Amino acid sequence: MLDQSQTPVLSALQTSSQRLHAAFYAPGHKRGQGASSPLIDLLGEKALAADLPELPELDNLFAPEGVIRAAQELAAEAFGADGLEGTVSNHRTYFLTNGSTCGIEAAILATCGPGDKIIVPRNAHRSVIAGLVLSGAMPVFVAPEYSAELGLVLGVKQEDVAAALAQHPDTRAVLLVSPTYHGICSDVGAIAAIAHHHGIPLLIDEAHGPHFAFHPDLPTPALALGADLVVQSTHKVLGALSQAAMLHTRGNRIDQSRLQAALQLTQSTSPNSLLLASLDAARHQMATEGKVLLADTLALAQQMRTELATIPGLRVIDKPAVTAFSSVSDLDLTRLTIDVSGLGLTGLEADEMLHEELGVTVELPELRHLTLIVSIGNTDQDRQRCVAGFGSLAEKAKGQISVAACVQLGALKGADSSFTLPQVSPREAFFAPTETVEAEAAVGRISADTISAYPPGIPTIVAGEVIGTGAIAHLVAIKQQGGYVTGGNAPEVFRVLA
Ligand SMILES: Cc1ncc(COP(=O)(O)O)c(C=O)c1O
CATH class of the missing domain: 3.90.100.10 (Orn/Lys/Arg decarboxylase, C-terminal domain)
Structure with missing residues (x-):
């Protein structure tokens, strides 16, 4: 067990930013001395003083031997990437400063070359398509299950992955998005077993699930279910700064050298030190107090669910509604997806009113739904504002003529189980x-x-x-x-x- 109270990158940066010296290196603002006043006003002197390059004491992201390596090892242990042999000596967590986007691109580059087939869900993020363009890999699309009643894209069925592999036995990797933006998880364990039976790795876009490892009432993290490579947007749900993300691997199905080379292709050669420190801090926070913080978050989200559900015209998507489908194994209860079609509004109209007039801004507006990320940063005041905002929205919407809020997701359904290239x-x-x-x-x-x-x-x-x-x-x-x-x-x- 490592000492998770340490913050190697953050502490080194703190020391470095206070060291008296003449700086003749990039960035040109020289620890804020040459920064414009409005920028200093916005960020503060401390943030600029810590915007440092890869000084010797701050280590090198692409050849980590010092504090970055130590921080990645701590993260590997905390997030569950600590190797099948139970050792963290060969760390398997990589800090990313270009978001999950660069990690997903690198994951595809590390596993597929030109013409190689990869099973990809139709609801893949754009970064997956970018990975396909970069690598030259050929997607075998699998359509996630779609519920017309809920108006939601669900998970990917294990039998669809098995059938796609039977039809394309020369496939080199399987990629899944789990959880989805709506917090919907596929049966990663079963799909990992299918992929491994074919001798290929399972790559998981877990951009929306970096918190899963830290509370038992959240879905089981993909790494614990047998995934070989997992990419998480630490910045989306935990306390890291925007763009700060992590890639974790387990086992020996991923060629680490090729993955490292791929990460160098997809990332800047000037990784932002503030982002790296924020990853270290987010890991530290989760490892030391994550369970308590997430228990509060889950309780807050539950209270919001209960209160929002009492507002006529709203439907909050709950766990039984989605786990009734065979493609869904679990739902992240900190993710609130609210169907507003009963108010006679589209999600886009509701979003505009909430944002412009009612002081509530959500993460994802869709034709029928609004999805909210409830995280450790939300307060009880946020809950009150949210519930009051939706209450006012329902009042304002009274008497509106209902619009056809759900467009047929023809393109998604059209791809159903044909596995065509x-x-x-x-x-x-x-x-x-x-x-x-x-x-x-x-x-x-x-x-x-x-x-x-x-x-x-x-x-x-x-x-x-x-x-x-x-x-x-x-x-x-x-x-x-x-x-x-x-x-x-x-x-x-x-x-x-x-
Ligand atoms: C499912 C999914 N995967 C990947 C990404 C890319 O993540 P990032 O913004 O960290 O690059 C996103 C971003 O919204 C996403 O929703």
Whole structure:
């Protein structure tokens, strides 16, 4: 057992930032001395004094031998990446300063090369598509289960992964998003067993689950269920600064040298020391008081659930509603997903009113739902404001004409269990000569862009796929309802392979 009360990176940075010396290195603001006054006003002198490069005493992220290595070993133990042999001597946690995004890209680069197949859920984050473009890997898409009644994308069924592997036995890795943005967890244990039976690793995008290891009432972390590589956005749920994330590995299915090389491809050569210190601090906080803090968070979230559920027109998605589906093994109860369609509003309209008029800002507005991240940073005052805000929203919405709040997620459902490959790999599509055509002319052509509708930010068309009428209709509908579309200028025009 390591001494989790230590904070090697944070402490070294504190010492370094106070050391009297003449600085002739980057960053150019020289510990804040040359920073602009408005920036100093915003950040404070202490934060700028600690914005230091990889000085000898601060270690090197890509060849850690000192405080970063020690901090990563502490994190490996705390988050459960401490090796199957129970040793942390060869640390298996990597601090990331470019978000989970760079970790997911590196995970794909470390396991798949050009033309290699990887099983990917259709609700994968854009970083997965970026990983496919960088690596040249070929996605075998598996559609997550979708509940029309809840209007929610759920988990990935183990039998779908098994069937995809049976159809594509030459697959090199399986990637899953668990939990989803809504806190919905797939059966990672069962899917890990299937992947391992085929001799391939299971990679988990656990961007929304860095807190799972620290309270027994939260879903079991993927590492404990047999995942080989897990990427977590420490900044999304725990106390780290934005962009600070971690990648953990267990066992020997991941080539550590290739992973390290991949991480160097996807990260800046100037990792921000404040981000690294915040990762050290977030681990320290969880390891030393996480259980108590998260018990409070769970209690706060439970109280919010109970109170919000009494407001007519709102439905708070609860655990039984989602675990009734075979693709779902658990729900993170600190994640509140509220169906507002009963108020006669779309989630986007409700979000705007809450944000502009009622002093409540949520994480994810969708066509039918609003999703709130409740974390260790929330207070009882936040709870009161939230419940009062939703109460006022319900009052304001009275007498509104109900809108069709749920658009058919045609693109998601269309991918159901066919496990077909895109026409060309996302990488080939990315680099191919292209032309831009109107929507009608785009039908049947291969897309050069990955086009996502926000909400929910899931790619409707992945670069390399044939554009269908259902996908175009989906993009148009999302836009009509106030959402937006990224990736080219779709749905008006599409960039297709020439
Ligand atoms: C499911 C999922 N994976 C990965 C990411 C990327 O995380 P980051 O913002 O830390 O790069 C996000 C970001 O929203 C996400 O929702």
